[in-house]
Amino acid sequence: MTSRFAVLGSPIAHSKSPLLHAAAYRELGLDWEYTRAEVSSGELGEFVLGLDDSWRGLSLTMPLKEEALALVDSVDVQSLLTGASNTVTLDHSNSKLTVQGFNTDVAGIVGALGDAAIRQTSHVLILGAGATARSAMVAAANLGAEQVTVAARSPHKTEEIVNVAARAGVAVSVVHLGDALTSDLVADVTISTLPGGALQLAPDDVLAVPQGAVLLDVAYDPWPSALGIAWQGAGGVTVSGLAMLVHQALGQVRIFVTGDPLLPLDREDEVFTAMKRAVGLSS
Known part of the structure; x- marks a missing residue:
């Protein structure tokens, strides 16, 4: 089963996150799917509860970063400090959904x-x-x-x-x-x-x-x-802001791959270079 991810927010059509994540997973040799979805304020909970167990993580942008805290079972220190999570992981083990929140901004x-x-x-x-x-x-x-x-x-x-x-x-x-x-x-x-x-x-x-x-x-x-x-x-x-976008996305990729925003990826330099090139930033 293909692992699925997406960036959510409103508006979301302009988001370059799918380009960044696709480049990273291609470089890592992972056959993962990363898309985007229009989700407005007040709709995050219903969206998350409607996902099947192929979904492993979400990136969140306006206006969902604060709303995410009402859904998570645990958060990292940065989320606690800021009162906002821009990343969540989804674990469907034992027929129960567990949501963890992170802030890579x-x-x-x-x-x-x-x-x-x-x-x-x-x-x-x-x-x-x-x-x-x-x-x-x-x-x-x-x-x-x-x-x-x-x-x-x-x-x-x-x-x-x-x-x-x-x-x-x-x-x-x-x-x-x-x-x-x-x-x-x-x-x-x-x-x-x-x-x-x-x-x-x-x-x-x-x-x-x-x-x-x-x-x-x-x-x-x-x-x-x-x-x-x-x-x-x-x-x-x-x-x-593209520079910030790429750096925060690297943290998200670390989370989705390793579970830890501070744990470097294998061949991270090559992954980061591929992500920057995907959005037109020089390596």
Whole structure:
């Protein structure tokens, strides 16, 4: 019986996860099937319960990362810290479904910034306050950040990410999203967790970007994003969300193959190179 996997979310047609996973399993010599499925908020539980025992795992994107926690029997530390899982494994042993939740977004963000030679930072600006922003908060803590500024459309609705900062041991301040990019925050690294096209920049907006400051924009469709173009024009360095996508997907492949996001795969360098090539990133 072929092992089956999929990425779920809404919208999902743009997802490049099937390309990444197919490349990885092909390189590993595994005849596994990985597809995509449109699953909206409130539909995850019904979807999971309708799967047969050929299904072994799921990748989750908006708006399902928080919803997953209501279904899982256990979660990893990153899920506990962030309150979100982007990966679940499904075990149908003994006629009982057991679901484990994992968060590979944190490692994906750290890995993407590492590609830009960012392995330590003191001040991070996070755009957005949702599930991916909470993963960005934990990633900032892992990179040694002492101060994180969260820029949100509704600053009064940031209690969850502020609590994540407290658990991660990071000092946090909150500003309005509209003020974040044109005020002198002087963050070393900015991580935008906003959906593609969500941030509208006026033609006369002047970004306050320190020379050489790094922006990781987790949105990769379209790319370059409007924010990425403006950021580069202001003298900054941009990192595509594709880099994060590939790094977090590598963690998912580790989980699906070995059960452990920290256990390297056999021939992992070749697998990772194949995944990057599948989405047009240079090896």
